[in-house]
Amino acid sequence: MSALAVMLVAKLVHLAPVDLAIIVFYFVLVLAIGWYLRGISKTGEDFFLAGREMTAWVAGLSFLSANLGALELMGWAAASYQYGILAIHWYWIGAIPAMIFLGIVMMPFYYISKTHSVPGYLKLRFGESSRALSAICFAFMTVLMSGINMYAMALVMKVVLGWDIHFSIWVSSLTVAIYVALGGLRSAIFNEVLQFVLIWAGAMLIPILGLVEAGGWGPLKARIAQNASAEYTHVWSPLASFASNPMGIHWTGIVLGLGFVISFGYWTTDFLVVQRVLAAKDLRSAKMAPIIGAAFKMLVPFIVILPGLLGLALLPMKLTGETAAVASGGHSYNEVLPLMLARYCGPGLLGLGITALIAGFMSGMAGNVSAFTTVWTYDIYRALMKKNASDEHYVKMGRWTTILGVLISVGTAYLVMSFASIMDYVQALFSFFIAPLFGTVVLGMLWKRATGPGGFWGLLAGTLSSIGMWMWVKMDPAALRFVALSPHAKDMAENMYRALWSWIVCVVVTVLVSYMTQPKPESELTGLVYGATDIPHEGAIALYARPAFWAVIVGIGFVVLNIIFW
Amino acid sequence: MREVSISIWFFVGISLLVNGALILGAGVWEVIRPPENPPVLFHLHAGVWWGALLFAFGVFYSIYFAPRRKS
Numbered sequence: 001m002s003a004l005a006v007m008l009v010a011k012l013v014h015l016a017p018v019d020l021a022i023i024v025f026y027f028v029l030v031l032a033i034g035w036y037l038r039g040i041s042k043t044g045e046d047f048f049l050a051g052r053e054m055t056a057w058v059a060g061l062s063f064l065s066a067n068l069g070a071l072e073l074m075g076w077a078a079a080s081y082q083y084g085i086l087a088i089h090w091y092w093i094g095a096i097p098a099m100i101f102l103g104i105v106m107m108p109f110y111y112i113s114k115t116h117s118v119p120g121y122l123k124l125r126f127g128e129s130s131r132a133l134s135a136i137c138f139a140f141m142t143v144l145m146s147g148i149n150m151y152a153m154a155l156v157m158k159v160v161l162g163w164d165i166h167f168s169i170w171v172s173s174l175t176v177a178i179y180v181a182l183g184g185l186r187s188a189i190f191n192e193v194l195q196f197v198l199i200w201a202g203a204m205l206i207p208i209l210g211l212v213e214a215g216g217w218g219p220l221k222a223r224i225a226q227n228a229s230a231e232y233t234h235v236w237s238p239l240a241s242f243a244s245n246p247m248g249i250h251w252t253g254i255v256l257g258l259g260f261v262i263s264f265g266y267w268t269t270d271f272l273v274v275q276r277v278l279a280a281k282d283l284r285s286a287k288m289a290p291i292i293g294a295a296f297k298m299l300v301p302f303i304v305i306l307p308g309l310l311g312l313a314l315l316p317m318k319l320t321g322e323t324a325a326v327a328s329g330g331h332s333y334n335e336v337l338p339l340m341l342a343r344y345c346g347p348g349l350l351g352l353g354i355t356a357l358i359a360g361f362m363s364g365m366a367g368n369v370s371a372f373t374t375v376w377t378y379d380i381y382r383a384l385m386k387k388n389a390s391d392e393h394y395v396k397m398g399r400w401t402t403i404l405g406v407l408i409s410v411g412t413a414y415l416v417m418s419f420a421s422i423m424d425y426v427q428a429l430f431s432f433f434i435a436p437l438f439g440t441v442v443l444g445m446l447w448k449r450a451t452g453p454g455g456f457w458g459l460l461a462g463t464l465s466s467i468g469m470w471m472w473v474k475m476d477p478a479a480l481r482f483v484a485l486s487p488h489a490k491d492m493a494e495n496m497y498r499a500l501w502s503w504i505v506c507v508v509v510t511v512l513v514s515y516m517t518q519p520k521p522e523s524e525l526t527g528l529v530y531g532a533t534d535i536p537h538e539g540a541i542a543l544y545a546r547p548a549f550w551a552v553i554v555g556i557g558f559v560v561l562n563i564i565f566w
Numbered sequence: 567m568r569e570v571s572i573s574i575w576f577f578v579g580i581s582l583l584v585n586g587a588l589i590l591g592a593g594v595w596e597v598i599r600p601p602e603n604p605p606v607l608f609h610l611h612a613g614v615w616w617g618a619l620l621f622a623f624g625v626f627y628s629i630y631f632a633p634r635r636k637s
Contacts, residue, residue: 018592022585029581036572058574190574197578201585201620209607346605348592348613352585 019351034179047184056285060292063276065192066367078333080308084232093259098267103290119379125444126455135379146368147412153361177406188370195359202356203303210310223313242486249493257496261503265438272371287547311336435499436462439506454514462506579627586621
């Protein structure tokens, strides 16, 4: 076994000239796209919203690709090795219902209000203070996420190519800074579509060849049962109790914490992804884009979760946590995807696989940077510092903010290096900001009685309660039995429940304060709230052209998949 | 203002075409001169058929979405 492991390590650090050619070609192409688009992004609408002229397919693939960052590719492959197929919940119940809800229910309000950002919607609905709070929280979270992306990418480069971690961080971040600063959101979207195709082209061979080696799904399950546990290949049946699954979570945490609060919070209010849909050319495209994204999202586990399970069944060595791997000189969970890549891919394919990883990292990073740039320029700089400058001035500010955002992210990447588990850290961040934000936005869109003070104090109370619960468990681990309802709960389970509680705090405070304060007249809620807005009718179009029809198709696929892997 | 005349799908096509050609070439080279330490399932020659597939898609997309002068 040790000889095999040594051979694998030797393969991991060897790239042929053809592999390097593929990687270099990728960098040249993304920079060429940015250079080509530089002259097109001159106005604020062009630079920050890609001119609002993207088709449903481009917006939908970009919407998904912005999320296919470092965490998706490496983090979830690692999580599936560690926790088994339970990790698939983050792709199915943790994404599909929320994406359909965004397309069918929420998108009309975002689109009709003509807002340029989610904080911008809060300004229209609840006032300046809610916008300022959410914009500052979002900007903070975004640069942290971007730093995490960079760190994960540099880690892959270190493991697979032996590249210096600092070199990798700077090369990738400067490339992203250049093409986003040149072409703005349009450049980010174009590159995200390219990256989406490359990710599939480069990563799809691993599950195909892995299933061939394992002998199919049945023999693979048998090997996993032998190496770990039979529960590792079931999606719902191990969730009957906290102690019967490797994640230490109950099904209520998955359904309510992940499937409802975190998922809806992320997919419907995180501006990183919503910004791509706002760039759609019309309302029908804006509604279709998340549904197209949902259809592909259901398939992503094939290139992310399955390789982790294959690694558990087929790799000759046992992977461990980051700290143990460093201490023993072995491999960590986070390296399962590159290890599987090296197992099957020779020259050329290895280069494409590495390019797929780099593409994933860069699309995530570009998504964060372009969203940060918009929120900073419109919701912080223009709202709080310089209200009446020219459009040209804000575009210039956007270009400089892109570069500044990348530099802050680089600093964050160095901070992230000291954290043992990338995924758990990010989940904690999501529950701090995203879960309460979903409470505020959804009440704003669906409840006319919600008032400005109600929205602000609800959002603030939800965010502070989340941070408070996190600190409570950090200082006193015994508090886990209160926050996560069980002393057996692992970090991810704790994050699920903390998100749920913070959302409830946000909703309760918003409702109470709203009933104590004066509501806006209905005339001021037009285009912002359900019941006060006329949603444009789609007209006499064929059934297959209607977003609702495809939403039903995707919904059926979602239910069937969950039953098959129950 | 200059109009966008190059589709994103053209860039995708060029990327698949070049990558497919490189992978196909490397795969054929390995069939002719097998490596000393081949990857697992080397006998399936994944580089050859995967490279050919990407190349074929690349040719189609590059031609179908090739930039055209607008009247």
